[in-house]
Amino acid sequence: MAEEEAKEGVGVNSEGSDSVSRVKKLLFRRMLVGIKDGRFFLGSFYCIDKQGNIILQDTVEYRSTRQSSPSPMEQRCLGLILIPSSCRTSCHVDSSIDEQFSLLSLQRTSPR
Amino acid sequence: MADEAATVAPHASIPSGDNSVWADVSPLLQAASQDLQEGELIHGDNFNLFAAMSALEIMDPKMDSGMVCTYYSLDEAIENGAAPVPISEDKTIDVRCTIDIMDHLLACEATWHKGHSLAQTVYACLYLLRPERTSSHALLHSYCKVIRATCNAILSVVSDARTHEEEDLFTMAYGLPLCGDGDEKCLSLLNAVEETISRQLRACKASSSKRRVSEDIEPLQDNSDLEEGYCRALLCRLRFRKHFYHLLMSMKRPQGRGLELARKHIASCISEIDHIQKSSEFLRTSAYGMCDQNIDTTASGCQPIGFDASLNCRLSAPTPPRSIKILCWEKALEYFIKLLQDLDIVCSYSLDPSLEAALHFVVKFQKSQPDLVSRAHLQLLLVQDGKLYGRDSMLSMITRAAGLPEVTENHDIEKNEFMMQLGQLVINLLKILCTNTAWQRRKLGKMLQDWRVIYVQLEMAFKKKFEEASTTSNTKKICFKIYQHILAWVEEKTYWIAFRFLSLGFELELYSFHDYCMVYWYIYVVLIKLAEKKHLRMAMSSDAAKKKAKKKKDSLKDAEMDHHIPAAVLFLQSQIYLAEGLSMMFAAMRNEHRIVPLQSPFNTEHEIFIQQFELLQKACVPDHISYVTFKESTSHANLSTLAICDYFKEAQRIAKEVKSSFANDSDTMAELRGVEQVAERNSIALNVCRVGALDPKLKISFAFSHHPFFATAIVKRS
Numbered sequence: 001m002a003e004e005e006a007k008e009g010v011g012v013n014s015e016g017s018d019s020v021s022r023v024k025k026l027l028f029r030r031m032l033v034g035i036k037d038g039r040f041f042l043g044s045f046y047c048i049d050k051q052g053n054i055i056l057q058d059t060v061e062y063r064s065t066r067q068s069s070p071s072p073m074e075q076r077c078l079g080l081i082l083i084p085s086s087c088r089t090s091c092h093v094d095s096s097i098d099e100q101f102s103l104l105s106l107q108r109t110s111p112r
Numbered sequence: 113m114a115d116e117a118a119t120v121a122p123h124a125s126i127p128s129g130d131n132s133v134w135a136d137v138s139p140l141l142q143a144a145s146q147d148l149q150e151g152e153l154i155h156g157d158n159f160n161l162f163a164a165m166s167a168l169e170i171m172d173p174k175m176d177s178g179m180v181c182t183y184y185s186l187d188e189a190i191e192n193g194a195a196p197v198p199i200s201e202d203k204t205i206d207v208r209c210t211i212d213i214m215d216h217l218l219a220c221e222a223t224w225h226k227g228h229s230l231a232q233t234v235y236a237c238l239y240l241l242r243p244e245r246t247s248s249h250a251l252l253h254s255y256c257k258v259i260r261a262t263c264n265a266i267l268s269v270v271s272d273a274r275t276h277e278e279e280d281l282f283t284m285a286y287g288l289p290l291c292g293d294g295d296e297k298c299l300s301l302l303n304a305v306e307e308t309i310s311r312q313l314r315a316c317k318a319s320s321s322k323r324r325v326s327e328d329i330e331p332l333q334d335n336s337d338l339e340e341g342y343c344r345a346l347l348c349r350l351r352f353r354k355h356f357y358h359l360l361m362s363m364k365r366p367q368g369r370g371l372e373l374a375r376k377h378i379a380s381c382i383s384e385i386d387h388i389q390k391s392s393e394f395l396r397t398s399a400y401g402m403c404d405q406n407i408d409t410t411a412s413g414c415q416p417i418g419f420d421a422s423l424n425c426r427l428s429a430p431t432p433p434r435s436i437k438i439l440c441w442e443k444a445l446e447y448f449i450k451l452l453q454d455l456d457i458v459c460s461y462s463l464d465p466s467l468e469a470a471l472h473f474v475v476k477f478q479k480s481q482p483d484l485v486s487r488a489h490l491q492l493l494l495v496q497d498g499k500l501y502g503r504d505s506m507l508s509m510i511t512r513a514a515g516l517p518e519v520t521e522n523h524d525i526e527k528n529e530f531m532m533q534l535g536q537l538v539i540n541l542l543k544i545l546c547t548n549t550a551w552q553r554r555k556l557g558k559m560l561q562d563w564r565v566i567y568v569q570l571e572m573a574f575k576k577k578f579e580e581a582s583t584t585s586n587t588k589k590i591c592f593k594i595y596q597h598i599l600a601w602v603e604e605k606t607y608w609i610a611f612r613f614l615s616l617g618f619e620l621e622l623y624s625f626h627d628y629c630m631v632y633w634y635i636y637v638v639l640i641k642l643a644e645k646k647h648l649r650m651a652m653s654s655d656a657a658k659k660k661a662k663k664k665k666d667s668l669k670d671a672e673m674d675h676h677i678p679a680a681v682l683f684l685q686s687q688i689y690l691a692e693g694l695s696m697m698f699a700a701m702r703n704e705h706r707i708v709p710l711q712s713p714f715n716t717e718h719e720i721f722i723q724q725f726e727l728l729q730k731a732c733v734p735d736h737i738s739y740v741t742f743k744e745s746t747s748h749a750n751l752s753t754l755a756i757c758d759y760f761k762e763a764q765r766i767a768k769e770v771k772s773s774f775a776n777d778s779d780t781m782a783e784l785r786g787v788e789q790v791a792e793r794n795s796i797a798l799n800v801c802r803v804g805a806l807d808p809k810l811k812i813s814f815a816f817s818h819h820p821f822f823a824t825a826i827v828k829r830s
Contacts, residue, residue, distance in 0.1 A: 017147035019140055020154060027156045032126060032134055035170060040126060047155040047164060050148040052141060055167050062126055064184065082167040091141060092134035100135040 022103075023048065026093055031056060033083050034090035039063045041081060045093070052085030183423055186241055195238035195418035197249050203333040207342050208399060209417050210252055213237070214349045215441055216416035217259055219409040222444035225266075225451070225485050228436050229281045234263055235288045236421035243292030251346070254305045257298040258353045264290050265360045266485055273488035275547045282484065288424075299357060306350045313343035341394040345411075348387035355380040359455070363489055367502040371459040371493075378456045385445055385452075392441075408440035447483075454486035458493060463501045467513040467538065470494055474545040475612070476779055484548070491546035495539050506535035514601035515653030516594060530569045534602065537562055541609070553616040556609050557727030563606040564731045571599060600649040607642035610733045614638060618821035623724070625814070626710040628823065629698035630721055633742055634728070635821075636691035641734045643684040650678045679773035683780065686766040686787050690822050693759030693791070697798060697825070699746035700753075706801075706812060751802050760795035764788055786819040793818070797825035 031045040033054060040063075043056030059078045095103065128134050144154065153159070169175050183189035199209040220233040239246050239256050246253040267290070271283045315329040316339040331339055332346070359377035362370030388411070395412040399405065405413035421435070439447065457480070461473055477490060496502025500509050510531075537559075544555040574595035614635050617623050623631050677685075701707045715723070721739045722729070729738070767788040774780040801812065811830045814823040 017144070019143035020147050022140060023137075023144040023154050026137065026140075027154070030129070031137075032128075037171070041170070042126060047153055047159060048141060048144070049153050050145055050150055052145045054141075055164055078168060080163065080167040082164075082169045084169065084171065087171045091136070091138045093137050094128045094132050095135040096132050100133055103135050103137060103140060 030094040032090075032092045032094075033088055035083065035087045036089055037087075041078070041083060043078075043081065046080070052088070054083045054085070054088070054091070056081055056083065183420060186238065186423060189238060189420060189423060190242070190245070194420060195242075195245075197239075197245055197252070199249075199252075199417055204335045204338065204342075205402075207251075207333045207346070208395075208402070208412065208414070210249075210255075211342070211345055211349070211395060212410040212412055212414050212416040213239070213252065213418060214255055215410040215412075216419060216438075217255075218448070219438050219441050219444040221259070221263070222447040223436070223439045224263075224282070225447065225483060226439065227282060227484070230263065230267075230285050231288060231424040232421050232436050233438065234259065235424060236419045238418045238420060238423070241289060243289055243295075250301070250305050250308075254298065254301040255350070255353065257292060257295050258302050258357055260290060260292050261295045261298045262353070262357055262360065264295070265357070265364070269360075269364075269492060270484060270488045273491040273543075273546070275484060275488045275491055275543075299354065302350060302354050306347065306354065309343050309346050309350070313340065313347065316340050316343065338398050341391070341398060344387070345391040345395060348384045348391060352381055352384035352388060355384060363455070363459070363493075366496060368461075368463050368493055371461075371463075375456060375459045378452050378459065381452050382449060385449055389445060408442075409438050409444075411441055451483060451486055454480065454482040455489060457482075458486060458490045461493070463503075465500070465504050465509070465512075467500065467509045470500060470542065471545065471608075474542065478545070478549070478552075487546045487548070491543055494542050494546070498535075498539060500542075506538055507531060510534060510538060510598070510601070514597040515649060516597045528573060530566060530573050531598075534566050534570065534598075537566060541605075549616055549619055553613055553620060553622075556613045556616070560606060560609055560613070560727060560731035560733050563602065563609065564733070567599065567602045567606065570602065571595075574599070597649070597652055600645055600652060604642065604645035604649055606731075606733060607638055607645060610638045610728055611635065611642055613728070615821045617724075618816070624710070626707070627720060627724060628814070629695055629702060629746060630717075630724065630742055632691045632695035632698065633746060634725055634737075636688060636695055637734055637737055638728075639684055639688045639691055643681050643688060646684065647677065647681045650681065679770050682766055682770040683774075683784065686763045686770065686784070686791075687822075689759045689763035689766065690787055690791055690794075693763060693794060694823060695746065696749045696759060697794065699749035700751045701812065703747070703750055706751075751798070760791045760798065764791035764795065767791065787822065789818040790822045790824050794825050797827045800827045 026045055028044050028046075031043060031054075033041045033056065035041070039061055041056060041059050041061055043059030045054070046057045047055040057080055059081045060075050061078050062075050064074070148154070183192065183194065189195065198206050199213075200206045217234060217237060220236060224230055224233040235241060237256075239252060240260060243256065243260070246256055267283060267285060309332060311329055312332045316331060316336065319336075332343055333339065355377045359374050359381060362374035362377060364370070392411040395410075396405070399412040399414050403412075403414035407413055407415050410416055454477075457477060464470070464473075474490065474494070478487075482490075493501065499505055540559065544552055544559065547555065574591070578591050578595060614631065617631065698707070702709060709717070718739050721742065767784050771781065771784055774784065797812070801810065807829075809830050811828050813826045813828070815826060816823055818824050
């Protein structure tokens with residue numbers, strides 16, 4: 001039931017928002033999220049909520065084996081994960097160079 | 113802000129796709145978040161909220177085992193000086209820190225016994241993870257060795273006993289260095305270190321009393337004011353470990369041969385714990401100002417060096433990711449005292465060659481709520497190599513318990529396949545009785561069906577035998593006797609198990625107040641059967657015994673004896689009256705609307721009956737008992753009927769009467785006193801209720817103040 005509501009929610013309430021529709025286009029793209037303790041998660045973008053919590057699918061975790069040297073990277077598969085917005089430090093998507101410019105242009109025009 | 117994050121990202125090491133780059137989308141996401149409504153999500157068509165709920169939450173200490181901890185690997189921790197050897201170049205500090213490590217390890221050990229994983233408790237100690245590193249530090253090395261050996265011994269006892277099903281983290285030790293080189297010789301090294309320190313203690317006492325200073329002994333550390341205190345603190349800790357290890361080794365000896373010796377070591381352990389407790393004051397004052405002193409796992413209050421619980425989360429796969437709380441030092445000592453006391457009870461058992469005695473002992477032992485380790489030890493003592501105490505064969509124990517006449521000893525009863533199965537069933541029963549109460553109850557309930565099946569199988573097998581042996585009348589007689597005795601005993605034990613199953617429900621708080629009526633009613637019907645079977649078996653045994661002495665006595669006296677009901681049955685009788693009285697009292701209160709029946713949208717009374725007694729019903733314990741019979745026998749109960757009161761009066765009378773027969777049995781006496789008190793109080797409460805039947809202010813409540821499962825009624829005017 002909650003699922004149904006959520007589905008409707010996207011369509012009805014935020015239809016007018018340019019940024020929301022752009023984020024919708026990012027769904028299922030490869031996303032790289034860095035968190036506070038220095039790890040990175042690479043997975044397919046599955047969901048985001050108002051608070052900025054992100055769910056990734058088929059995720060791989062990357063971390064350094066030693067604190068002193070950031071590489072070589074150690075990795076393991078995690079599957080479905082939820083990254084709370086409070087510990088997220090960076091967020092990137094895999095994109096072509098052209099597309100990167102369009103994303104950057106949005107950055108400037110988007111309301112802050 | 114977003115740009116900063118971008119520069120930190122290791123784009124170089126995590127490749128993006130061909131001809132593509134990592135584009136920062138943080139600002140876009142933030143913008144979108146602002147536009148979203150509360151509770152709104154951005155997701156694709158295949159989104160499933162239920163699946164999303166099972167996502168692993170990053171940075172949640174309970175779910176995320178990969179959270180970056182202080183150190184990334186054991187090597188890195190050691191290189192960074194997390195576990196130095198020696199701990200300090202300053203000998204005084206080195207001794208102080210060693211004592212902290214010992215204390216923290218003890219707290220970890222107790223936490224492990226309480227059901228946490230070894231990897232997060234004892235093996236959070238980096239010194240234990242690299243056994244060879246401590247070899248230059250005799251004190252620390254010997255202590256680590258004995259800790260490893262002790263953990264190994266306890267681990268094998270618990271996994272052999274398999275009493276740990278519910279506490280399955282306990283035996284998980286995959287990937288941990290449980291056996292260091294030469295750990296089996298841990299005692300010789302420990303003894304050598306103990307010897308050195310006791311010499312140092314003697315030397316410092318000699319020098320303080322201005323006697324001749326013995327030059328050849330190097331002091332433990334450099335501060336002469338602290339020498340005696342540190343020596344003493346170390347000695348009691350080392351000696352505790354020594355005796356504890358000896359204790360475990362003595363208990364391991366087959367057929368309970370080491371129990372007497374084990375008791376001596378238990379006494380020594382307890383006295384060393386006392387010294388350890390007393391050393392706390394000295395350790396706190398000597399460490400004053402040298403550290404924060406807000407740690408509760410050590411006597412000194414200082415943070416122990418060389419521990420990192422999070423490291424194992426990364427190193428060994430089976431370590432649970434959630435962080436745990438280590439017991440404080442005082443609680444750890446309390447735990448060990450309780451463990452030692454429980455083990456002392458086990459060791460003090462007389463190994464009475466009787467099944468009934470063994471069963472009675474386990475049930476009594478469980479009353480003190482012993483922990484896993486002592487329960488495992490008890491189980492291994494009771495059942496060794498498929499024999500009781502590793503000594504008496506189960507079949508001979510069963511025939512003795514069934515009160516079979518001596519003639520059967522040479523009979524081929526042992527060859528019977530179903531008798532072998534019965535023997536196995538009794539072993540299982542003993543093992544189950546040693547497990548924790550929740551697990552025990554479930555297993556007992558499931559076991560009832562096996563007991564019923566074996567009863568039917570034995571009955572058929574014996575019948576066949578009986579027909580075969582019909583040629584000679586003497587063998588026929590013997591066969592018939594065996595058949596009767598064994599079957600009566602199997603039935604008696606079945607009802608005994610059912611009774612324990614029902615009464616454990618109170619201990620586990622599985623019954624709600626509204627279920628009490630049916631629970632007491634069921635206890636009542638089971639107890640009646642138990643008393644009946646017990647009486648039958650006892651009558652048969654005394655019959656057999658009497659026939660032996662028949663020639664001397666005249667037959668008139670025998671007939672008189674038959675009417676005498678044995679005390680054990682009378683004891684059950686008093687409980688029967690009490691259970692029946694309670695059941696009728698609850699039924700009467702329900703019928704007269706003194707208890708508002710629970711209006712649950714989910715379960716009707718019938719459904720609750722099935723849920724509570726499903727296992728008993730499946731096993732037909734007792735036969736022909738169902739919800740309908742329960743309803744029929746309780747629907748007419750009311751407070752004004754005097755008969756109800758008589759149940760309690762009867763229970764009280766019998767309990768009082770039978771007391772004299774159990775003068776030497778303190779446990780049964782206590783039990784009888786409980787029954788008597790509950791019966792007396794309930795009888796009074798019922799009278800008050802009846803007199804003030806119309807008084808709506810009269811409130812009745814129940815408490816288990818005099819008996820663990822027979823409730824005492826409390827009447828109050830509100």
